[in-house]
Amino acid sequence: MRSARNGGEPVVKAHTDSLIRKLDAAGLFSESEIECFRRLPIQVAKLRPGEHIVREGDRPTRSCMIIEGFVCASKTTGDGDRQIASFYIPGDIPDLQSLHLGVMDISFEAITPCTVGFIPHEALHRLCEDFPRLGSALWRTTLVDAAIYREWVANVGQRHADSRLAHLLCEILMRLNAVGLADENSCDLPMTQTELGDALGISVVHVNRTLQKLRRDGLISFKSKRLKVLDWKRLSEIGDFDPTYLHLTPPPPA
Secondary structure, eight states: OOBOEEOOOOOOTHHHHHHHHHHTTTOOOOHHHHHHHHTSOOEEEEEOTTOEEEOTTOOOSEEEEEEESOEEEEEEOTTSOEEEEEEEOTTOOTTGGGGTOSSOSSEEEESSOEEEEEEEHHHHHHHHHHOHHHHHHHHHHHHHHHHHHHHHHHHHHHSOHHHHHHHHHHHHHHHHHHTTOSOSSEEEOOOOHHHHHHHHTSOHHHHHHHHHHHHHTTSEEEETTEEEESOHHHHHHHTTOOGGGGOOSSOOOO
C-alpha cells in the first residue's frame, strides 16, 4: 500500500466543522474554545483509496482528522487475511489513541478518496491542558470508538449474515445523520463488497447474496453506491440494532 502524501494548503473553517459538531453536539463549548480548536496547526493532505494514514507498528507524532471521505481500521493476520474493525467518517479522529499510546496496534487506511488533516500531538496535548473540556470531549470520542469495537465483536461473533449486514447499514446511516451527511433515510455507501466482507467476516459472494436478499425483502435500495433504507423498523429488527453504543448526543429518536 502507498503512504499518505502530505499537502500544505491552509486549513479553512469548514475543515473542522464536522468534528466540532460531533464534539459539541450539546452546544456547551464557548466561542473561545471553538476558536482555539479551529486555530490548531492542521496540515491538510489528500489520500487515494488504499493509502495508509498510519500502519500497525508505527510510532506517530500526529493524529489524523477526517475531513472528507471514508477510512477503515484493520488488522491483518500472518496469512494475509484482513479484518476491518471499524469504518470512520468525516469528523472522526480514528487514531486519537496515538496521543497516549506510543506504538500503533492497528492500521488505518483510506477506502475512498479522502481529505484529512494531520494535527501534531504537541498541539493536541497543549489544547487539552489549556481547555480541559475540549480534552474531555476528545477523550470521550475514544471511549465511543471502543464501544463501537465491542459492538462489532458481537456483530461478527454472534449474528448471522443478514443480521450483520443490516446492523452495519443501520450504524453507518445513523452516524452519518449525526454529522449532517445523510438525508434521514439515505446516505453514501462507498465501500466495496470486498470491504464489506472484511468487516462482516463473510465472503464477497455471501455479501452479494445478502444485499440482494435485503433488496428483495423491500428493506433497502442500493444504487450507484447510494444506500436508501426503505423500512427502518424491519431493518433495525433484523440487525438487532440498538444505537445506545454510539452514545449520540442528543440521543436518536426511538
